[in-house]
Amino acid sequence: MSSCLSGGGRAAYTIDLDIIKSPSTSTRTSHSSSPSSTISESSNSPLAISTRKPRTPRKRPNQTYNEAAALLSTAYPNIFSAKDICKPGKFIKPREYSSFSFEETSGELLLPFPVEKPVFHIDSTVYGKSYSNDMDEIGCQTNSSNLSDGYEDFDAESILDEEIGEGAIDSIMGDMSECVEGESTTCSDGGVGPVNFCYGYPVGLGLGLGLGLGGRFDFGFGLMRGGVAKAFRQSDEGDWWRFPAVDVGEISPRFNKPLPAEKKKKLDKLNTKPSSSTPKKDISVSIPKSSSALSKENSSSSPKSSSTSSGKENSAPNPKPIPGVLLKLNYDEVLNAWSNRGSPFSDDGSELSGSDALARLAQIDLFGESGALREASVQRYKEKRRTRFFSKKIRYQVRKVNADQRPRMKGRFVRRPNSSGSEEIK
DNA sequence: CGTCATGGTGTGAAGGCTCGAAATA
DNA sequence: ATATTTCGAGCCTTCACACCATGAC
Numbered sequence: 001m002s003s004c005l006s007g008g009g010r011a012a013y014t015i016d017l018d019i020i021k022s023p024s025t026s027t028r029t030s031h032s033s034s035p036s037s038t039i040s041e042s043s044n045s046p047l048a049i050s051t052r053k054p055r056t057p058r059k060r061p062n063q064t065y066n067e068a069a070a071l072l073s074t075a076y077p078n079i080f081s082a083k084d085i086c087k088p089g090k091f092i093k094p095r096e097y098s099s100f101s102f103e104e105t106s107g108e109l110l111l112p113f114p115v116e117k118p119v120f121h122i123d124s125t126v127y128g129k130s131y132s133n134d135m136d137e138i139g140c141q142t143n144s145s146n147l148s149d150g151y152e153d154f155d156a157e158s159i160l161d162e163e164i165g166e167g168a169i170d171s172i173m174g175d176m177s178e179c180v181e182g183e184s185t186t187c188s189d190g191g192v193g194p195v196n197f198c199y200g201y202p203v204g205l206g207l208g209l210g211l212g213l214g215g216r217f218d219f220g221f222g223l224m225r226g227g228v229a230k231a232f233r234q235s236d237e238g239d240w241w242r243f244p245a246v247d248v249g250e251i252s253p254r255f256n257k258p259l260p261a262e263k264k265k266k267l268d269k270l271n272t273k274p275s276s277s278t279p280k281k282d283i284s285v286s287i288p289k290s291s292s293a294l295s296k297e298n299s300s301s302s303p304k305s306s307s308t309s310s311g312k313e314n315s316a317p318n319p320k321p322i323p324g325v326l327l328k329l330n331y332d333e334v335l336n337a338w339s340n341r342g343s344p345f346s347d348d349g350s351e352l353s354g355s356d357a358l359a360r361l362a363q364i365d366l367f368g369e370s371g372a373l374r375e376a377s378v379q380r381y382k383e384k385r386r387t388r389f390f391s392k393k394i395r396y397q398v399r400k401v402n403a404d405q406r407p408r409m410k411g412r413f414v415r416r417p418n419s420s421g422s423e424e425i426k
Numbered sequence: 427c428g429t430c431a432t433g434g435t436g437t438g439a440a441g442g443c444t445c446g447a448a449a450t451a
Numbered sequence: 452a453t454a455t456t457t458c459g460a461g462c463c464t465t466c467a468c469a470c471c472a473t474g475a476c
Binding site for chain 1: 474476
């Protein structure tokens with residue numbers, strides 16, 4: 001009996017204990033890349049010994065499917081009915097997943113909720129090309145041709161490995177250029193396009209979150225005024241799959257005072273510039289005209305809007321002190337004091353229109369995008385990464401010396417042989 | 427007086443790798 | 452019927468962490 005104990009890895013010390021009756025009947029050819037150590041393969045010996053326990057029979061693909069279906073039907077009988085526990089017709093190879101449809105298979109397990117057929121149209125000006133995903137074929141499937149075009153060159157590993165990577169930095173800090181600049185770019189989370197980082201959250205991944213979890217995700221921390229509005233405008237076209245979501249417009253305080261005719265016209269012109277459609281679900285964006293005008297509007301806002309805390313605080317005729325509010329302002333006096341000074345947003349004292357104020361605000365460089373602040377933070381990041389210290393730092397050298405001199409048993413500290421404590425124990 | 431740091435080893439978890447049965451061409 | 456491919460089960464390697472007694476803080 002000659003056992004082949006040579007070979008790499010565990011094969012070097014594997015001893016077969018199984019008694020193989022007829023090795024000659026084995027039709028299996030050994031792998032050339034991995035030399036087998038089993039006696040049956042190395043020789044024609046009728047006796048082979050193996051310590052391995054016998055393999056459990058491999059589950060068939062359909063068996064796995066049926067088991068999962070049975071589990072789901074047990075756990076959620078209302079959602080996953082047991083009557084449809086059947087094999088999906090034919091075993092589908094992974095590469096075929098991209099082309100099979102839920103309607104043809106028992107997709108009830110995957111999409112228990114009624115699926116409409118929205119079509120997402122992403123503004124081509126945002127991603128450079130149009131990514132209209134046809135969700136008709138598969139619930140979560142994206143149109144492979146469109147999507148793959150955008151992701152084809154995306155290499156996550158290179159992003160991780162690349163030291164600098166503007167993208168890497170931006171994934172941590174957020175790409176200001178994408179989010180802050182205003183209407184020209186957007187941070188729409190509903191987009192299915194190239195990874196568009198927005199304060200560390202890739203928007204492309206937002207598809208999975210946004211669609212899978214059924215929410216409208218706003219990662220812009222209030223800085224994506226254009227992005228949110230655009231996303232909601234897009235959602236109106238796609239009906240947003242009837243996802244349960246809170247309409248921001250409903251919970252936002254409204255300024256119901258009608259604007260003057262010419263200003264309203266100007267404002268409408270501004271709002272309709274990016275998109276000609278006037279969606280019914282569009283978020284209500286209030287553009288601050290000026291501080292005085294805003295304060296006046298706040299003071300005369302509707303009861304609904306004044307129900308908010310800010311509305312209560314801003315309401316001038318409220319003489320009662322609000323507990324917890326430390327700053328008390330008499331708005332009448334403030335307004336009177338500012339009445340002859342014009343708007344604080346304007347230098348010449350003239351009142352700014354909404355669009356003018358918006359343009360003025362857009363010029364404010366909050367994050368120093370083009371300045372040295374960003375450059376400095378990137379440099380700090382690089383330097384910190386370069387000088388990382390992975391080895392253990394000894395804070396107290398005395399303790400290390402003592403620990404080295406301390407007796408051990410299997411790595412654990414043990415009592416000294418001459419210590420009184422050990423004597424007492426023994 | 428209580429807390430904490432100190433290092434070598436055991437142990438479990440996690441992930442990678444290999445093999446072989448089942449499916450497919 | 453045979454060759455090839457697929458992929459799940461099992462094995463192996465790597466890693467993180469707890470454990471221990473003692474003395475400094």
